[in-house]
Amino acid sequence: xxxxxxxxxxxxxxxxxxxxxxxxxxxxxxxxxxxxxxxxxxxxxxxxxxxxxxxxxxxxxxxxxxxxxxxxxxxxxxxxxxxxxxxxxxxxxxxxxxxxxxxxxxxxxxxxxxxxxxxxxxxxxxxxxxxxxxxxxxxxxxxxxxxxxxxxxxxxxxxxxxxxxxxxxxxxxxxxxxxxxxxxxxxxxxxxxxxxxxxxxxxxxxxxxxxxxxxxxxxxxxxxxxxxxxxxxxxxxxxxxxxxxxxxxxxxxxxxxxxxxx
Numbered sequence: 001x002x003x004x005x006x007x008x009x010x011x012x013x014x015x016x017x018x019x020x021x022x023x024x025x026x027x028x029x030x031x032x033x034x035x036x037x038x039x040x041x042x043x044x045x046x047x048x049x050x051x052x053x054x055x056x057x058x059x060x061x062x063x064x065x066x067x068x069x070x071x072x073x074x075x076x077x078x079x080x081x082x083x084x085x086x087x088x089x090x091x092x093x094x095x096x097x098x099x100x101x102x103x104x105x106x107x108x109x110x111x112x113x114x115x116x117x118x119x120x121x122x123x124x125x126x127x128x129x130x131x132x133x134x135x136x137x138x139x140x141x142x143x144x145x146x147x148x149x150x151x152x153x154x155x156x157x158x159x160x161x162x163x164x165x166x167x168x169x170x171x172x173x174x175x176x177x178x179x180x181x182x183x184x185x186x187x188x189x190x191x192x193x194x195x196x197x198x199x200x201x202x203x204x205x206x207x208x209x210x211x212x213x214x215x216x217x218x219x220x221x222x223x224x225x226x227x228x229x230x231x232x233x234x235x236x237x238x239x240x241x242x243x244x245x246x247x248x249x250x251x252x253x254x255x256x257x258x259x260x261x262x
Contacts, residue, residue: 031188034060038078041071042199043160043192047168048259050185052176056260062151063259065168067160067196072101079154084108088144088155090115090163098205109150113141115163127228130166131241139245142170146251148258158206159196161189161220169225173238174252175259179229186225193218 034046044067048060064082068091072079086109089096096112103110117126118133131138145155145167157163165186172182194215200206210218235241239252 031184035188036064036078036082038071039074041066041069041078042195043067043189044069044071045188047171047185050172050177050181052260053178054176056176056262058172058175058177059259059261062153063145063171064152064154065160065164066154066156067164067192068099068158069101069154069156070099070199072106079106079108082154083152084154086111086144086150086153088113088141088153090141090155090157090167092116094205095158098203111144113137113144115141115157115166127162127166127169127224128231130163131228131231135245138166138170139242139247141167142174142242143247143251145171146174146255148254151258158200159189159218160192161186161196161218165189165220165225166228169228170232170238170242173229173232174242175256179226182229183222183225187220187222189220193220 034049036044036046038044043065045065046060047063047065048058050058052058061083064084069087087101087103089100089110089112091112092114093112115130115137116134117129141155144150145153147153155164155167168185169182172185177185197210197215197218201210229238232238232241235244242252243249
């Protein structure tokens with residue numbers, strides 16, 4: 001059998017076990033600590049707290065991932081509590097026109113890098129399409145989140161699962177987090193799917209996009225990220241893929257210095 005097929009099968013098997021654990025809502029204490037529970041925050045969590053293959057811990061309080069951050073308008077200064085100084089929006093222009101926090105009025109830097117899967121159905125998580133369709137947007141988003149001077153940073157899309165999951169996978173891979181733990185982080189979005197989709201369906205733009213889609217269709221599946229990471233492995237890994245698209249090596253050094261602790 002082809003070695004790439006064997007590798008993908010191994011990743012799918014490991015990811016399947018992790019997905020089942022998350023689907024059963026048996027989160028570990030460490031996983032629960034990373035999840036921030038504000039009103040209207042359905043899928044907000046710290047990217048830190050994980051341990052790399054080399055035994056270093058990813059620092060918390062520096063990078064957050066989220067669905068559309070409506071929580072900032074319903075709680076006493078949550079952005080301040082989280083220490084957010086910059087935001088990276090992964091949505092398209094028509095989405096940001098429907099709803100967008102006025103970050104600059106809050107003194108927070110805002111940049112948008114719209115990820116697109118091209119003709120693929122982004123809601124069904126063909127994640128390599130983000131990296132092959134318009135890779136420059138993925139690269140721009142990753143570089144923006146990596147910048148230590150922009151921390152603490154929040155990056156988000158609409159649901160905080162697909163586009164956000166792709167960027168999170170690249171960041172964690174660059175830091176040296178294992179495939180299994182990256183998939184486990186992705187699967188933490190499972191409990192958010194129903195409230196997020198219910199909220200999005202109340203808006204005409206998303207209602208049209210989701211017309212033929214069920215909650216089950218939108219559920220995260222571990223093989224989506226596992227196969228993305230396998231594809232990146234065939235390119236030499238996440239860092240090699242980013243280096244080949246113009247990201248300077250010193251940016252990775254600065255990112256790891258800011259994010260990893262013994």
